[in-house]
Structure formats: C-alpha cells, structure tokens
Amino acid sequence: MTTPATDHASAPYHHGDLRALLVRVGRDMLERDGLRGFSLRALARAAGVSHAAPVHHFRNLSTLLAACAADGYRELSDALEAARAAEPEPRGTLGEMAAVYLHFAERHPVLFHLMFDRQSLAERTPEFGAEAHRAYELLCTAVRAAARPGDAAAFDQAVNTVWGLIHGMSVLSIEGQICRTSESAPDTATMLRAALHAVVRGHVDPPGR
C-alpha cells in the first residue's frame, strides 16, 4: 500500500499523523453530513484505516467529538486574536471580534453547534477546556477594554450580554432565522455591531429606572 503522503514531521509512525488526519476528516464529515450520521467507522473508512484504528487516538466517539470541538475553538481563538491585532482600538476590537465570531459560525454551523453542546461533549478533554477558555478570555479582555470601568457586577453584566448577543445572533444566522422584511436592512454583521454599541453603552447607564 502506498504511504498516504502525510508529509513527515509531527509524528509519522506507521501511518503518519493519524490523529490530526482524523480530526480534519472528522470536521469535514461533520459539516457535510451532520452529527446524526457521524460514525467512527465511517470516519475510519474515509481516512483509509481499519475500523478500530481511531481507538488508539480517541478513547471513544465522545472524545473524538471533543477533539474536533477543541480544534474549532483553536481556530476561533486564533481568528479572534487576529481581529484584535488588526483593530486595536477597544470598541473596534469588539466589533471585529463579533464579526469574526459570526463568520466562524456561518462557515462551520455543525461544529459551532457541537462546540456549545455540553451533552454531546460529556467527555471533556483538557485540550478542549484550554482552547474554550482561551476564546473566552479573549472576549472578556475585549469587553473590559471597551466598556467604561465599573464595578465587578457591571463587568459581569457587560460580558454576559455582549457574549450572549454575539452568540445568539450567530445561532439565528446559522438557522436561517435572521428576519429580513426590508431590502434596505443591513447585513447581519452590521446589525450585530449596532446592537453591541447599544449594549455597551447601556450597561454603564443605569438601566432605565
């Protein structure tokens, strides 16, 4: 059998870096066919290995899914970092991060859904926790920089509403639930930026009492 041309490097044992290959092929399969048809054996077939080979890299299906989700968080975190680097001004950073978040969700809807499903990810790997935490910290830092300084309660309020808004609109976009009765309505990212402005302003003013 011809060697599957996995270029050298990381840990080419028998097959090459099968673990990375499985995550890559797994993410492709997830996006193409969704979660319900997802199968360890189908994945092994697609990767060109025997049906039990993945077990040596992932204890079970949940662990494999967690690895795919962790890979997604890594990609998202990298994109968030790039957004911050491209637009260092605090309010601008937050808007860019929101756009990046939304864009990630739209490009990887199934994975995005998986990343936020505690049930499917019952087996959380340390890798998953680390990458998820990294994305979270990036967002928190951006919120802290964008919002005027306040007490801890105000910060909690700001982080939760900002992340909630970004995440919620991303989900609606994925599900095709974004309302567009008007032709002149701006695109989803623009709507999200405008709403973020309102929320960030709103959290410093006493809420309407």
Add this chain to the structure above:
Amino acid sequence: MTTPATDHASAPYHHGDLRALLVRVGRDMLERDGLRGFSLRALARAAGVSHAAPVHHFRNLSTLLAACAADGYRELSDALEAARAAEPEPRGTLGEMAAVYLHFAERHPVLFHLMFDRQSLAERTPEFGAEAHRAYELLCTAVRAAARPGDAAAFDQAVNTVWGLIHGMSVLSIEGQICRTSESAPDTATMLRAALHAVVRGHVDPPGR
C-alpha cells in the same frame, strides 16, 4: 387540554395514545441521557412496547425528534402567551417573555438545544413548523409593540437583536457560561431584562453616533 384534532385516531386503540406517550417518555429520556444515547428501541422499552411499535407513529428517528421539538415549541409558545396575558404593557411583555424563554431553556436544556439544530431535525414536520412559527410570531409582535415605530429595516434590526440576545443568554445559561465574578451581580433574568432595555432604546437612536 383539548382532544387531538384527528377524530379517528384520538380514541385509545390497543395501547392508548401511544404517540403522545412516546413524545412524553422521549422528552424525559432526552433530558436525562442526552441526544447521543437516544435510541428508538430504548424509547420503546421505556414505553413498554415492542421495538418496532414507534414506527407506526413516527416514520423514523428524525421524525420522532421533530415531534419532541414541536412539543417543546408548543410548550414555549403557550408560556409566551401566558406571559403576554400576565403583563400586557409592551415593554413589560417583552421582559416577561425573555424571562419565560430563559426559564424554558434552563428547565429543558437538551430539548432546547435540539429545537435549534437544523441538522438533527432534517425531517421537519408541518407540526414542527407551525409551532416554531407561533413562538416566532409571538416574539415579533411583542417587539413591534415595545419598539417605537420605525421603518422595516429598524424593525428587522430590533427583532434580530432582541431575539438574538434572549437566545444567546439562554444558551450561555444552559452551558454554565454566565460570568459571575461579583456576588452582587443580579441573576441572569435581571441581566437579560436590563440588556433588552438597552437594545430596544438603542435601535431607535441612530447607531452611528
């Protein structure tokens, strides 16, 4: 409630109303064990019928899941209607609806996740579409009443951000991701109400400022 609409099928046949029983038991199993362990045969066992009995009520697993999700939307819509009846003042209605939405998500996290997963619900029943649309219309109406009159684009903006915010914070709450660095921070529902105020105000002001 009322008797099912289908006259000829409403009377208990061999087993009683197995369809309703399956949905009820199915929702219980979903919340207890999550989606991955979910199995038509396990459901049949739990309901005390043979492994193939559910097929006569649900073409396949997806259809059954869609029925459970539709049942969830029905429950949510009923709760939203009750919220509107209890608090007819427009801004108050919106806040109450948000609290109801959040509460529903927290009490039925797995089902809630399922209700917003286009992949798992590839087979959409008419029942599902109708109940989902009912919840959506309730929310739209409430937003229209609460926001100052504007053009269609402003309405789109308001609906999308309001629903996005409510949905996003509900997801964060389910996932245990609500940030609470301060003891004095209000509970999630209160944070959500405050953020809604900011968003509803923000959408009438020009966001450019």
Add this chain to the structure above:
DNA sequence: TGTTGAACTTGTCACTGACAAGATTGGCAT
C-alpha cells in the same frame, strides 16, 4: 357476523461502538 385496516409484534439485515487479541514497525538497550 364477518371483514377491514390500523396498531402492534416478531423476525431479520446491515451497520455501529466497543472490546480483545494478533500483527507490524520504529526506537532503544544491550
């Protein structure tokens, strides 16, 4: 009363996740 057809059962098949045991292969002490 006998027929009909929906509701339900039993039986079966290919497929899946998980496990066990054997085979391959690179690294390493001797």
Add this chain to the structure above:
DNA sequence: ATGCCAATCTTGTCAGTGACAAGTTCAACA
C-alpha cells in the same frame, strides 16, 4: 547488529441499533 519493547494498526467478535417485512391482534363498521 541483535533482540526486545511499546506504540500503532488490523482482524475478529459481540451486543445493540435503525429500518424493513411479514405476521398477529382487535376496535369499528357494514
């Protein structure tokens, strides 16, 4: 070099699953 070792991968197997087919029960009705 030699030979052992352990990680990687394969083959084989088992119970459980979704889906389908064919048989059984039983309320409704002509």
